[in-house]
Structure formats: C-alpha cells, structure tokens
Amino acid sequence: MQRFSGLLLIPFMGQLAAQASCPNWSDNEAQQQLEQLNQQIQHHNQLYFVQQKPVLSDHEYDALAKQLQVLSDCFPTIQLSEGTPQRLEPDSNGNRKIQHALYMSSLRKAESEQDISEFLKQVFSASYHSGVMLQPKIDGIAVELVYEEGKLTTASTRGDGIKGNNILAKVKAIPTIPHEINALYSKIVLHGELFVRLDLWDNKGNIKDNYSSARHFVAGVIHSKTPEISALEVLDFFPWTFWTGTPAKSLSENVNELYTLGFPLPTQFTEPVTSLEDVIKKRDLLQKQADRLPFLMDGIVLKVNSAAQQLAMRTSIQYPYWALAWKFPPETAVTSVQDIDFKVGRTGNITPVLALKPVELNKQNITSVSLGSLDNLKSKDIAIGDQVAIALKGSANPVFSKVVFRNPQRKHPKQPEPEQYNSFTCLSLAPGCEEQFIARILWLVRRLELLGLDEPIIRKLVSNRQLQSLKDVLTLSKEQLQEAGSSREQAGYYRSAIALTGSQPMGQQIRALSIPYIGKARSAKLGKAFSDWDSLLQAKDKELQASAGVAEWTILPLRQFLQTPENQALIKTLKQLNHRQ
Known part of the structure; x- marks a missing residue:
C-alpha cells in the first residue's frame, strides 16, 4: 500500500472536479480552507510514513486527498x-538511494463496476486477446529485486518510481x-509487494506491540536502521512484474516461470476471469477468505494476460493501461x-444526531448517525462542517467512527439544557417539548399495540395540535387520522385497536x-398483583413492596x-375502555 499527496491521485474516470460542484468561496476563504486541509493531509503523512502510527484508514485518507484534489x-x-515533503517514504535514517532497473509505476483505480466492465470490454474486443487474470491487491510496500547471473544483487523500495x-x-x-535462483537469464527484474505473513505475525507479540497493524509493521521494519532479525523473518514477497529482457508470451507464462525460480505465491493466487x-464473484470470495490468507489485501488487480496486448494497450509514466486495481468495498x-x-x-x-451529506456504504444510503449522548458530542469534539468517518456495525447500523477533518469554519450547535428534561417532563405538548412528547406517544402506541399510527402520522397530528395530551391517542377519530395522512383502511384498523385496548393485560397498560x-x-x-387501575392507585406502600418488589425509594416517584x-x-380513559370489555 502506498500513499500519495492528494494532488497526485489519478482516478480512472475523468476529473474529480466534474463529479462535484465547486463551493462559492472568496479567494481568501478558499486559501484558508485548502491550506487547512493540506496541512491535515501532511500531518497524516507524517504519522503514517515517519512515525508508523496512523490514525486514519486508507479509505479515510483517500477521501481527504480526493477532496483536496x-x-x-x-x-x-x-x-x-x-509542509512535510510530498514523498512516499522517509529517508532520514541514512538509507542510500539507488536507481531502479525499471521504472516503478502505480496502478489505475476503478471506482465502480462500470469501470471494470469497460476495461473487460476493451480487452475482450481484441481478436488476439488471451484473457484477463485476477490477482489479490496485497497491502504492503512495493519493492524492486534484481538478480544478475542468478544472484540477488540489488533490492530497493519504490521511492519516487x-x-x-x-x-x-x-x-x-x-x-x-532466495539469494540465488536458476540463472535462466543474465538479468531478472522483479517488482512486487513486500508484506507481513499473517500466520507468522500472530506469534510475534513482543514485536507487533510497537505497530498499529501488520501493514505498518513492514514499513517500520524496512525503514528501521537496525531491524531485529526476528522481525524480518515474518516478511514475504509477492512478485507482480517479471522482466528478463526476453519478451514473454503471457502473464500466465510468467507466473509459471516464477514458480520454478522459487516464488510460488503468484501461482497460487492468479486466476482467469471471463466477465464482470x-x-x-471472485472479488467477494477473496474478501470473505481474507482472515484465512497469509497476507493483508485491500482489493484485487486485473491484468491483461497477453504480452502482445499489453504492449498494444501501452504504459504511461503513471501506470499501465493494461492493468486495473479495484479495492474492496x-x-x-x-x-x-x-x-x-x-x-x-x-x-x-x-441524543445528538449528526445530519450528514448523503453517502453510500455497503449499498446503504446513510443520511444521519446517532452519537448516543451529549458527553460523546463533547468528548469527540464534533461540529457542523466537519468531515467524519462512518462505519457499519454488524453490516447494518451506521455508527460514528472518528472526525477526519475539522473545518476551520466549523460551527458548534446550540445544545438543549439536560436539566430541562426528565422522566416527568413533557407529558403534554408545550413549547420545547415536541420531541419528548412525540417519543412518549410512540412508546404508548407501541405498548398498547395500536396499529396504524406511525411516526410521520403522529408528527402531523402534533403539528396540527390534534395530539396535545397522552389521552388524545385514545380519542382520535377516523377523520382526524385520514386528514393526517392515514388511509381509510389504516384509520379503521386504529379505531378497532383502540376498542380492544381495554382487553390488554394490566401489566401491559x-x-x-x-x-x-x-x-x-x-x-x-x-x-x-393489581387487576385494575383503582386497586393499583389505592395500594399501600407495603403492598407494592411485597407483591411487586417495588423498592421503597421508588414508591414516591x-x-x-x-x-x-x-x-x-390517560388512566381515566383507559378505565373507561376497560369497562366496555
């Protein structure tokens, strides 16, 4: 995995500016906003590359970088x-820079299924194609290995390419x-991913404790002046480019030859694909198997199999047009x-609720997320205008993850006073009471199993002041319900449910x-213990304690x-309904 400055990211489809409208900022305001965002990105570059202690995921970082672009x-x-130099790795530890044998380019990134479909269509439309191969997109650091006359002579990180x-x-x-391989060619250049073997990493508790994850472990070890031998022993290499100076016929041929040279992983994890x-299907399967594989992945890479077609599709200084990366969701x-x-x-x-700019996650359109409490809002320091990361809990419920970027023009909302509300407040509609009153109505309706009265209808009835007290729930007419948006059938169901309220168990009431x-x-x-409201209201303290285990301190409230x-x-209305049964 490699991070770039946001200004260097190159998406597959068009310019990012075409995908979003530009804000109406003055020059001074734009300078302030962009510089603040730029400094945030440089700060995260420093955390990632120099300190190896990142606080953002790759996706969260990419989102900031794309916004800056x-x-x-x-x-x-x-x-x-x-700010911090725009580089891919630190070189302050004295590592000597060396020239690559071959330029190390990046990969184009697919943003959607449509990008993948267009890539496949382009490849398969050629009469001489020999298919498309899929490999995992391993999450480590890119390196170059050079073998001369069968001996490993140089090894270097990607650097600037x-x-x-x-x-x-x-x-x-x-x-x-391997230090030595079969000298089939005078010179062999391998580009690939240096990564942590997860099966070995799990047994290195004394080493791994210093790193936030396996992906940062490999970067930290390689950039260290004097890494421990035991740390290097958990690393492995997945070659994805094989150059000999003699043109190969296909990627599949290269993969087989790599196996004979002592690099078996491409053979295990390279397979053909025939359609979108x-x-x-294979991308989803790889993601599901991720915890059983020896390496971290963040997606897949599609490559043209035919070497002749690769040449025809060309390679730019930035990336090959015959390959395409597609990250996992x-x-x-x-x-x-x-x-x-x-x-x-x-x-x-x-409960504070963040109203969000709509965003899609796992095919869900997310527009809001709850923070749970005022304490969370304060401790996490969230304000209007901030960029935040949202995750899915159990693949279903959106939850707040972290603040990714605090906007310099952020605004803190006016908060309600906690002392203003308690278990006794808002038993009827009053100024400042709408939300709590509606919550009480919803609770009452659901516990009494009054079908046909959902929240939008309740809000309309409250807005029309046709619901001003709790008892009003039990006296609504069909006409009032229909005026608020209920269908004639729903209104009928609701009135029938009210008539049956008297038969609900006393405990439920x-x-x-x-x-x-x-x-x-x-x-x-x-x-x-008490079969009706009168007997409950007239019960002695000792009766409440003995029959229902009501604590003495709760009897007064x-x-x-x-x-x-x-x-x-409300109780009077319930008693009337009870008497009708």
Whole structure:
C-alpha cells in the first residue's frame, strides 16, 4: 500500500472536479480552507510514513486527498505550502538511494463496476486477446529485486518510481526470498509487494506491540536502521512484474516461470476471469477468505494476460493501461456534517444526531448517525462542517467512527439544557417539548399495540395540535387520522385497536405509561398483583413492596407520576375502555 499527496491521485474516470460542484468561496476563504486541509493531509503523512502510527484508514485518507484534489481543481490559482515533503517514504535514517532497473509505476483505480466492465470490454474486443487474470491487491510496500547471473544483487523500495532506498541487506535476511535462483537469464527484474505473513505475525507479540497493524509493521521494519532479525523473518514477497529482457508470451507464462525460480505465491493466487459477474464473484470470495490468507489485501488487480496486448494497450509514466486495481468495498465512508439535531427521548435523555451529506456504504444510503449522548458530542469534539468517518456495525447500523477533518469554519450547535428534561417532563405538548412528547406517544402506541399510527402520522397530528395530551391517542377519530395522512383502511384498523385496548393485560397498560423506575418485569408483577387501575392507585406502600418488589425509594416517584393531571386523564380513559370489555 502506498500513499500519495492528494494532488497526485489519478482516478480512472475523468476529473474529480466534474463529479462535484465547486463551493462559492472568496479567494481568501478558499486559501484558508485548502491550506487547512493540506496541512491535515501532511500531518497524516507524517504519522503514517515517519512515525508508523496512523490514525486514519486508507479509505479515510483517500477521501481527504480526493477532496483536496477537487478543491484544487476548483481554485487552480491557490498555492499551497509543501509542509512535510510530498514523498512516499522517509529517508532520514541514512538509507542510500539507488536507481531502479525499471521504472516503478502505480496502478489505475476503478471506482465502480462500470469501470471494470469497460476495461473487460476493451480487452475482450481484441481478436488476439488471451484473457484477463485476477490477482489479490496485497497491502504492503512495493519493492524492486534484481538478480544478475542468478544472484540477488540489488533490492530497493519504490521511492519516487525512479529511485528508492537500498534495502538489500534487509531483504537478504528474509528467509522466503532466495539469494540465488536458476540463472535462466543474465538479468531478472522483479517488482512486487513486500508484506507481513499473517500466520507468522500472530506469534510475534513482543514485536507487533510497537505497530498499529501488520501493514505498518513492514514499513517500520524496512525503514528501521537496525531491524531485529526476528522481525524480518515474518516478511514475504509477492512478485507482480517479471522482466528478463526476453519478451514473454503471457502473464500466465510468467507466473509459471516464477514458480520454478522459487516464488510460488503468484501461482497460487492468479486466476482467469471471463466477465464482470466472474470478477465480482471472485472479488467477494477473496474478501470473505481474507482472515484465512497469509497476507493483508485491500482489493484485487486485473491484468491483461497477453504480452502482445499489453504492449498494444501501452504504459504511461503513471501506470499501465493494461492493468486495473479495484479495492474492496470500504469499511468506512467519509462525509460532512451538515447539521446536528438533538432528539429528546421519552425519559428526557438527549441524543445528538449528526445530519450528514448523503453517502453510500455497503449499498446503504446513510443520511444521519446517532452519537448516543451529549458527553460523546463533547468528548469527540464534533461540529457542523466537519468531515467524519462512518462505519457499519454488524453490516447494518451506521455508527460514528472518528472526525477526519475539522473545518476551520466549523460551527458548534446550540445544545438543549439536560436539566430541562426528565422522566416527568413533557407529558403534554408545550413549547420545547415536541420531541419528548412525540417519543412518549410512540412508546404508548407501541405498548398498547395500536396499529396504524406511525411516526410521520403522529408528527402531523402534533403539528396540527390534534395530539396535545397522552389521552388524545385514545380519542382520535377516523377523520382526524385520514386528514393526517392515514388511509381509510389504516384509520379503521386504529379505531378497532383502540376498542380492544381495554382487553390488554394490566401489566401491559402499566408498562405503556413509562413510569419512572418501573421496567418490563416490575410492570408485569404489578399487573398480576393489581387487576385494575383503582386497586393499583389505592395500594399501600407495603403492598407494592411485597407483591411487586417495588423498592421503597421508588414508591414516591411512582405515586407522583401517576397523580399528574396528564396521567390521571390517560388512566381515566383507559378505565373507561376497560369497562366496555
């Protein structure tokens, strides 16, 4: 895996600026925004390449880099400071730079299935094609090995593609890389990925503790002045370019020859693909098998098999046109915070909710994510305008991951006062009470199994002031329901459900009121001990304690809650419905 400055990323399809509208900023504002983002990227470059302690995933980093490229295209006259040098690796440890035998280019990145489809169509349209091969996109560091007369003579990191750090002594300490091979050719140049063998890495607890992950371990070891031999012993090499000076007929032929030279991995992990569906199937299978493979992967690479077709499709200074990388679906998505809303629950708990610029993750369109509590909002320091990373919990529920970029013009929202809400507040509609009141209505409706009254209808009824108290839930007419958006059939179901409310178990009715400190189990016990509302309201403290296990300190709030005018009105309506049964 290699990181570039955002200004060097080259997507497969068109210019990024065409994919997004440019902000309406003044020159000063644009300078400030771009420079702040640029400094953030340079900071993460330093964490990744020099300190080997990154805090962003590759996808999160790429999102920042792409954003900088888009904005730079929007404001081409803006000059940014270089900050940390735009390089791919540190060279401060004294490693000598050496010239590569062959230029080490990058790979184009596919952004969608359409990119893959167009690539396959281009390859298969040639009458002389011999197919497309798929290999894993291994996550390590790119290196060049050169064998002369069968002996390993140089080894270097990718560097700038022309020169890289000399790592020959370290590579010779890696047991899986042969010092000598059959001298079939006078000179053999291999480009490939140096990576951590995960099966060996798992047994290196004393070494791995200093690194955030296996991918950063290999970079740290190779860039170290004096790496431990035991650290080098867990590394391996996957060659993906094989040059001898004598043209090969195909990639598959190269793979077979690499096997005879002592590099077996390409033979195990190179396979043909015949269609887009085949590519998707094999990509998904590789991702599912990731925890059983000896290396980290972040996607797949498609390559033209025929050497003649590779030549015909050409190679630029940036990348070969006959190869295409396609990363696995990201585990996180990066988007911007457009607003921060505050939801007040039925018991008065306040939950901040980030309103997000819509982003797709695992085929889900995500527009909001909950932060759980005001403490989380404060501790994570999130504001409107920030860039945040979102993940999926259990592949289903979106959750906040981290702040990726704090906008210099970020705005903190006005927060509600926690003291304003509790278990006794908002039992009826009042200024500032809409959210908690709606939450109470939703709880009541669901616990009483009143079908046909969902949240949008409830909000419309509250907005029309046709729901102003808890008891109003049980007195709504069909006409009111239909005016709020219910169908005639739904309104009929709801009225029928109200008529049956009196037959609901007493414990269920108690639970529906959301009495403080009285949960599901205690509601059931109270319902079993007291068959109607009058007997519960008249019960002595000792009866409540003995029959339902109500703690002494909760009896007073229980009585106070049931004696509120709003709950008295609701209980009166429930009693009337009970008497009709």
